[in-house]
Amino acid sequence: MRPTVSELCETYIENRDKIKSAFLWDSAYLYPICAAIFTNQRQSADINRMKACQEMLKAETGIFSNFRGTAKLAMISMLAVDSDPGSKLQKSLQVYDFLKDHFFASSYLPVASMIIADIAEAEQFEEIAARTRHIYNLMKQEHPFLTSSEDSVFAALLALSTLTDEQVVRETEMCYELLKAEFLSGNAVQSLSHVLALGTGSAEQKCRRTMELYRGLKEKGYRYGVSYELATLGVLALLPADLHSVMTDIMEVDDFLSAQKGYGILGLGRKQRLMHAGMLVSSDYIGQTDTLAMHSAAIGGTISLIVAQEAAMCAAIAASAAAASASSSSD
Template identity: 60%
Template sequence: MENKERIRAAFAWENSYLHPVCAALFTNQRQIADTDWMKRCKGILEEHTGAFSGFRGIAKLSMISYLALDGSPERRMQKALLVYEAMKEHFFSSQYLSVASMMISGMAEKDRYEEIARRTRRIYDLMRKEHPFLTSSEDSVFAALLALSEKSDEEVIRETEDCYRLLKEQFSTGNALQSLSHALALGEGTAKEKCERTIRLYDLLKEKGCKYGTSYELATLGVLALLPAKLETIAEDVAETDAFLAKQKGYGFFGFSRKQRLMHAGLIVASDYIGENVELKMGAAAVGGTIALIVAQQTAICAAVVAVSAAASNSSSSS
């Protein structure tokens, strides 16, 4: 809550939906947001990018947060631009590609950028083959995170599709379910096991009066289901955290909706279980166990950032 309020006060003009999401990034690292430092990082971002750069889109505040969390923001910015250049060989420029580049720059070494960019395109094409009308430019972010997996491209897509198929009767088909499937695909266990845990957790929360949102919030539900703990314990933790947030500034009648508040509670609980070092220098290491869970958590955060960006873009287009 302290991080959210600090960020809101310092970056009041940025999209308010990103304030708690960026607060979660700092909380994941057990840090209190230094907004003066964030403003310096904003200067670094603007120094290295043009006025119409995707790095300065609606997701700009998340970019600033990633830079501020890095011990060397100048170097991180340069690395993100290198990833972006590699990605542009395979995708058109977009704000979603910028988000993917910033995240990858903190989770892989330079010698893997080209490989990850190529693999991102292959996975994206396989995603589009399965869902030609559902897959669009924002899915490049999820494809990039899936490209970090040690599983083959075909295995990643098969896992995603198995999860999508098993969950589509419980949740409405669409982008939200696809994002949830991406998060689950990164976790350990069979698709059936992961989907059963997700549905059971959804039902447990509902029994506690916490009906989880089925829009972009779903990806966080998937991360919670992947946590190595009893589902009853997770549900209790989320319900208690939600009750706490309900009494905090910004979550009243004119604040975030109950579904958004519940997602924020989920982000906090996931962070508590996963611990620090969200951005591991993965290098060539296999994405297994805790690392896979961390990447899944980043996928959930990505889903929130992408949803805000997509909504803003659609609103701009319609107006």
């Protein structure tokens, strides 16, 4: 394993274990995502800072707020890595209020709020919130039965891009048509198509790289998930790097994770593990200066990292909600 990747893996596991020990009753699906939030910033998880952010979140939001819902631990982590968590929370709440004018409340809306607050200027918040809804509406026109609350996150990412709304929809649809026969899962393919729409190059090139990556891993015995995990595969396919090198890194990281506690027989499944491996590999490539220089304005390094993180977060929120629902049904 390359030294930079190895270092990221070690930091990631340390962060995950620290967070899990301190927030014992949260979802097992969210610990890896929160660990990755710190690891992406090359930070060690600061538990005292996380608990201070937790108290701040309680003070600034109501008990039924979605900031304190399924994704709460991720919200706390996103605040804790920021140099000014108080300001970040206030900006995120401001964006959230604008988004609530256009969307029903959901566990995904705070995630979209933090993305916009991270990247946009305050004077742009209202306009971007409205654009997020417009892009979401265009998504729903194309796929009324596939588009749901988690797509608000992808709509927010697309609203922050340099593409026009019409370009967004056209590019997404071209990717969707090229990919649907390969992966069959309509909802996951739609999310993957949103990610690929952010990348440069033709739809054919981007989709071909995605399918080559998926098939290459499958041939080696590493079958990438085709449900909520699929969107993170798009980020890996967009990396300006040799696909063979990317595949090798993913397999090596997956092998490392398979030996770690929490990823064994009784832990998270192989598809989640492979997604986490992909998330770490993308973090390593995006963190390299020469790689960043190769990215165009359409999908810069920062956006690439956020896309990978938020796609994995959406998968974790969905898995957590499904597990909670299954648990309540069996009670």
